[in-house]
Each structure stands twice: as C-alpha cells, then as structure tokens.
Amino acid sequence: MPRGFLPLVAIVAAAGTAALARETDGFRVITTAGARQLAIERTPAPLPDVQLVDQDGHAFRLSDYLGKRILVDFFYSRCPTICTARGEDFQRVRELMDDGGDASIGLLSISFDPGNDDREARKLYGDRFSAKTPRWRIAVPTDSGDLAALLKSFGVVVIPDGLGGFIHNDAVYLVDAYGRLARILDPQDPKQLLAEAKGAP
Amino acid sequence: MNLRLFLIAASWLALWADPLRGLLESDMAAHMTLQVPLLIALGLALATTIRLYEPRFFAEADWLGIPGIVLVIFATSFWMLPRALDSAIADPWIDAAKFISLPLLAGLPLGLSWSRMPALGRAFIWANFIPKVGAIGALYLAAPTRLCAYYRFDQQASAGWTLIGIAVLLGTLWFVIAFIGRPPRNAHKAAPPHIMALPPPYAGS
Numbered sequence: 255m256p257r258g259f260l261p262l263v264a265i266v267a268a269a270g271t272a273a274l275a276r277e278t279d280g281f282r283v284i285t286t287a288g289a290r291q292l293a294i295e296r297t298p299a300p301l302p303d304v305q306l307v308d309q310d311g312h313a314f315r316l317s318d319y320l321g322k323r324i325l326v327d328f329f330y331s332r333c334p335t336i337c338t339a340r341g342e343d344f345q346r347v348r349e350l351m352d353d354g355g356d357a358s359i360g361l362l363s364i365s366f367d368p369g370n371d372d373r374e375a376r377k378l379y380g381d382r383f384s385a386k387t388p389r390w391r392i393a394v395p396t397d398s399g400d401l402a403a404l405l406k407s408f409g410v411v412v413i414p415d416g417l418g419g420f421i422h423n424d425a426v427y428l429v430d431a432y433g434r435l436a437r438i439l440d441p442q443d444p445k446q447l448l449a450e451a452k453g454a455p
Numbered sequence: 456m457n458l459r460l461f462l463i464a465a466s467w468l469a470l471w472a473d474p475l476r477g478l479l480e481s482d483m484a485a486h487m488t489l490q491v492p493l494l495i496a497l498g499l500a501l502a503t504t505i506r507l508y509e510p511r512f513f514a515e516a517d518w519l520g521i522p523g524i525v526l527v528i529f530a531t532s533f534w535m536l537p538r539a540l541d542s543a544i545a546d547p548w549i550d551a552a553k554f555i556s557l558p559l560l561a562g563l564p565l566g567l568s569w570s571r572m573p574a575l576g577r578a579f580i581w582a583n584f585i586p587k588v589g590a591i592g593a594l595y596l597a598a599p600t601r602l603c604a605y606y607r608f609d610q611q612a613s614a615g616w617t618l619i620g621i622a623v624l625l626g627t628l629w630f631v632i633a634f635i636g637r638p639p640r641n642a643h644k645a646a647p648p649h650i651m652a653l654p655p656p657y658a659g660s
Binding site (some may be wrong): 276 | 507512515516517518521522525526528529530531533536538539542590600601602603604605606608
C-alpha cells in the first residue's frame with residue numbers, strides 16, 4: 255500500500271460524509287420541504303407583518319393575530335385538488351371548535367393568485383366551506399411584493415402546472431401566539447390538526 | 456491553447472448559458488440524466504489532458520483508484536439529493552457549485568482513477584451503479600409526494616421512467632459485454648497492412 259493512500263481516502267471520505275450530512279441535516283431529510291419543516295421545529299421563524307384583505311373586503315395585518323394561534327394554508331381558488339382537500343380540513347377544524355364552544359384558534363387561507371382571486375372569487379371559495387370572517391379569513395396580500403415575502407417566509411414554492419394552474423406545497427402552517435411560524439404540518443386528520451394547534455405556545 | 460481544453464471550456468460555458476441551462480433545468484429528467492452526465496463527461500474529457508500533468512504523489516496515493524472513486528461516489532450522491540437539485544434551481548451560486556464540482560470532483564477523478572482500477576473493481580462499480588440507477592427510478596415512481604419543490608409530479612414520474620430505462624439499457628449492455636464479450640478493440644491492427652505488404656527488397660531482411 256503506497257504512502258499517502260490512507261490519508262487521502264480518509265480526507266475524501268470525511269469531506270464527503272460532512273457534505274452529505276450537511277445537505278441532509280444529519281441524514282434526516284432529503285427534500286427541501288423536509289429540511290424546512292425540521293428547521294422550523296427547531297427554531298420558530300418570524301413572519302413579515304404584511305397587510306391582507308379578506309373575503310368581506312376588510313383589511314387586516316398578520317400582527318392583528320398576536321396573542322392568538324392560527325392555522326394557515328395557501329391556495330388558489332381554481333385549484334381542483336389539494337386546495338379543496340385543505341379547505342375541507344379547515345371546515346372540519348372549525349366545526350370541531352364550534353362543537354367545543356372554542357374560538358381560540360384562527361383560520362387563515364391565503365391566495366397566491368391575486369390576479370384571479372379577487373374579492374368575489376375569494377367569497378365564493380369561502381362559501382364552499384362555509385367560511386365566515388373573522389374566524390376564517392380567505393385573504394390576499396394588498397401588495398404583490400408582500401406576497402413574495404410571505405411565500406418566502408412560509409417556505410411556499412409555487413410553480414406553474416403547465417395547464418394554466420399551479421403546483422404548491424401541500425401543508426398546513428401553524429403560527430404561534432407570538433406571531434412566529436412554529437410548525438409546518440403535513441396534511442392530517444383535522445382532530446390532530448386542532449390538537450397540534452392547541453399544543454403550540 | 457490546447458484545442459481540447461478550448462472545446463471543454465466552450466462546452467462548459469454553453470451548458471451554463473441560457474437557453475441551454477434553463478432548458479435542461481426546467482425538466483427533472485433532463486436535469487438528472489442529461490445535464491449532470493454532460494458535466495461529468497466534461498470532467499472525463501479533462502482527465503485525458505490532466506493525466507499528463509498529474510503529480511506523481513497523487514497518482515501513487517490514488518492506489519487502485521480507490522480514493523478517486525470514493526470521491527466520485529460522494530460527489531454524485533450529493534447531486535442526487537432532491538434538496539440539492541432544488542437549491543441549484545433556486546440559487547445561481549449553488550448551481551455554479553454544481554457546474555464546478557461535477558466536472559472537477561466527479562468526472563475528473565473518474566477519468567484519472569478508472570484506469571488505475573483492477574477489472575474486478577470496475578465490475579464492482581458497474582454492478583452497484585446500474586441497479587442503483589434503477590432503484591432510484593423506481594423510488595421516484597413510488598413516492599407519494601413530490602420530492603423536488605421545483606418539479607411537478609408528472610416530471611418526477613418521467614424522471615423515474617427515464618432512470619429505469621437507462622438502468623435497463625446499461626444492464627443489457629453490461630450483460631452482453633460481460634458474458635458474450637465485445638469485439639476486440641484492435642482487430643484492425645491484428646495484421647497491419649504495411650507489414651503484410653513490405654516491398655520485396657526488405658522482405659526477410
């Protein structure tokens with residue numbers, strides 16, 4: 255075995271393992287969404303205090319929710335698949351809270367398609383799931399620059415689906431009472447969603 | 456300037472420049488099975504020139520090509536991670552890192568180390584690589600969710616089928632070469648015509 259062989263193998267293997275470990279957060283995630291989920295779980299992330307407008311035309315800010323936990327999802331009203339499924343989950347969460355006489359958790363659906371989702375479209379979308387303000391706001395940022403900031407801070411990636419629609423992360427976002435993004439939840443049983451929201455600070 | 460180096464640099468720049476970069480990165484299958492192998496191929500081409508200037512110490516320390524092939528395995532594994540592909544699309548600096556690391560940390564060491572590897576070692580690499588490509592393809596088809604934030608579900612499926620197709624093709628080729636053999640590379644040199652046709656005065660001298 256020539257001199258230099260073992261040190262060279264050791265250096266290459268150590269550097270390679272370190273690079274892979276870094277990119278997979280210690281061999282735990284291989285996807286961008288997974289990495290973001292893990293990072294948020296470790297350190298809740300601050301969110302920009304943007305102004306939005308709901309389906310009744312009322313303007314509000316994210317900071318209006320300070321002191322209250324909210325479940326947030328992102329949608330576009332023409333979405334035929336996952337947005338509808340998340341809408342139905344939120345509807346069920348609201349029904350569960352109603353059954354328990356509980357109004358501690360706010361619901362917020364944010365459209366990333368402000369061009370199409372005007373107030374009327376958002377109102378129609380909300381009516382499909384009996385969404386009423388202020389309990390469940392179907393909103394859009396008033397400024398398009400704010401939309402980009404909002405998507406970035408929540409870690410939402412929206413790409414065209416090639417058929418005139420969009421593809422986006424399928425997740426529910428939990429914002430804690432301090433206004434921080436506290437958890438990124440996989441779609442799950444609405445009872446579980448509510449329990450997760452109540453367990454947040 | 457050496458023509459080969461010039462062609463390698465020109466190809467590298469062409470791959471980096473739009474529209475080619477945007478085109479290849481807009482589709483998951485093209486990104487994984489065209490752009491990445493082409494970048495590795497540039498490194499392989501570079502190896503034929505670099506080999507002449509390779510420091511003796513490195514050539515010796517790269518015993519049986521093992522350190523080099525380990526580097527290749529790490530570098531290619533890294534760029535197989537969905538998160539790494541996402542980062543390359545989202546951030547031009549990460550994409551630049553991909554454009555530098557694939558030729559220099561995968562193609563170049565592959566070209567330098569391959570010839571130092573014993574036949575059994577090469578067979579081991581092929582026998583591992585081919586099923587792995589197929590397995591990754593199958594995983595892409597089986598995954599219930601999107602693995603890359605920037606690629607659609609149907610793109611993920613077509614990348615899966617492309618990888619399976621490549622694995623089947625390479626597997627068949629490898630099988631044919633291993634069990635049936637390839638035509639001798641120097642067949643035409645077996646009886647060089649200039650020796651056959653030596654003019655009479657020189658024959659037998």
